[in-house]
Amino acid sequence: MLPTDPGAAELLLRGDIEIEGRLVDASNATLFCAIELDGVSAQCVYKPVAGERPLWDFPDGTLAGREVASYLVACAAGWPLIPPTVLRDGPVGPGMVQLWVDTKEGDDLVDVLPPRSFPPGWRPVLHARDRHGDPAVVVHSDHPAVARLAALDIVINNADRKGGHVLHGTDGGVYGVDHGISLHSENKLRTVLWGWAGEPLDDEVVDGLSTLRAALDGELRETLAAHLTVREVKALRSRVARLLAAPVYPTPDADLRPIPWPIF
Template sequence: MLPSDPAAVELVTCGKIEIEGRLVDASNATLFCGISAEGVDAKCVYKPVSGERALWDFPDGTLAGREVASYLLSEAAGLHLVPPTVYRDGPFGPGMVQLWVDTKDGDDLVDVVAPRDVPAGWRRVLRAMDRFGDPAVLTHSDHPDVCLLAALDIVLNNADRKGGHVLHGTDGRVYGVDHGICLHAEPKLRTVLWGWVGERLPDEAVEALRTLRTAVRGPLGSALAEHLTRAELRALQRRLTDLLADPVFPTPSADWRAIPWPAF
C-alpha cells in the first residue's frame, strides 16, 4: 500500500496490529508490524509511548503525539510529505502508528561521499574527514520534494532530521519520518538538509505556509492542541508568520549544534 492510497489512513487507524520485529537502531522502542483490516494488508511502524526514552528538553510521553502533529501539519499544508500517522492503542498500549514506506535499494537521497563523487546537481552541506582521514562531503539530493521537506522542517522546528529519515518511496515521492523530536517552543532546528541556506523558499512552500497559517487558527489548531502545549502552538504560529515575512531558508544558528549526531 502506498501512502497516497485513500484507504491508508483508515487502515492505520483501525487495522489489527501484529508485531513482526523491532528496528534496533532506533533510540526509542520502534516496532515493525503487519496491519490488516477487511482483507487489506500492509506494514506499519508502531512506537508505544511506554517505550519512549526520557529526554531532558521534551516532556515525557509526548513524542508519539509530536509525530502525529507533524503528519497533520504536512497534510493541512497539502505537501503530503509524512506517511499516514495516527495516535491509537496497540499491543503495548497507546502510541504512534505510521504506514511503512517501501523504498528502492540504493536510492538514497542523503549521503557522505568523496568530493569527486558528489552526484551532479546535489547540494553540498559540509566538508569533513572520514575515519581514514580522507576528505568527505555530506550531501543531499536537489529533488523538489527534498526542498519542500527542508521547508517543512523549519515549520516543524525539527531537532533530528537525519539522513536515514529522508525516504525515496517506490512511488517516486519523498517522505520524511521520525518526527518525535519536533515542535518544541524553543528554536532547535537540527538537520542534514542545509543545502538551500540563504535561498528563497519555492513558491509551492510559500503557498503551503499561507495555507497552514490560516488552518492553525481553525480546526487544525484544535487537533494540534491534543498533542502540543499552548506555548508550542504559539511558537508554531510565530514560525509561520516569520517565514512568510521573510521566505528564505535560514542559516544554521551558532547557539546549538546544527546537524544531528549521528547524521544517519
C-alpha cells in the first residue's frame, strides 16, 4: 500500500496490528508491525505512548499526539509529505500508527560528501571534517518536495529533522517522518534542510500556507486542541502568518543550535 492510497487511513485506524520487531536506533519505543483489514495488508510503525521517555522541554501532551498533529497540519496545507498517521489503541496501549514507507536504496536525499563532489543543484548546509579529518559537506537534494518539507519544518517548528528522517519512497514521493518533538510554542527549529535559507518561498508553498491559515481559523484549530496546548496552536497560527507576511525561508539563529546532532 502506498502513502497516497485513499484507504490507508482506514487500514491504520481499524486494522489488526501484529508486532514483528523493534527499531532499536530510536530513542523511544518504535515497533515495526504488520497491519491487516479485510484482506488488505501493509506494514506500519507503532509508537506506543507507554514507551515514550519524558522530555523536560516537551512536558505537555504526548509525542504520539505531536506526530498526529504534524500529519494533520501537512494535510491541511495540501502537502502529502508525511505518511498517513493516526492515534489509536494498539497491542501495548494507545499510540501513534504510521504507514511504513519503502525507500529507494542508495537514493538518499541528505548526505555527507567531500567538497565539490555532490550532484549539481544540491544544496550545501554545513562544512565540517569527517572522522579522518578530511573536509566534508552536509548536503541535501534540491527536489521541490524537499523544499516544501523544509517549509513544513518551519511551520511545525520541528526540533529534530535529521537526514535519516527524509525519505525517498519507491513511489517517487518525498516523505518526512519522526515528528514527536514538533509544534512547541517556543522557537526550537533544528533541521538539516537549511539549503534555501534567505530565499523566497515558491508559489506552491505560499498557496499551501494560505490554505493552512484558513484551516487554522476553522475546524483544524479544534482538532489540534486534542493534541496540543492552546498556546501551541496559537504559536502555529503565528508562524504561518509570519511566513505569509514575509515569504522567505528563514536563516539559522546563531543563538540556537540550528542543526540536530547526530545529523543522521
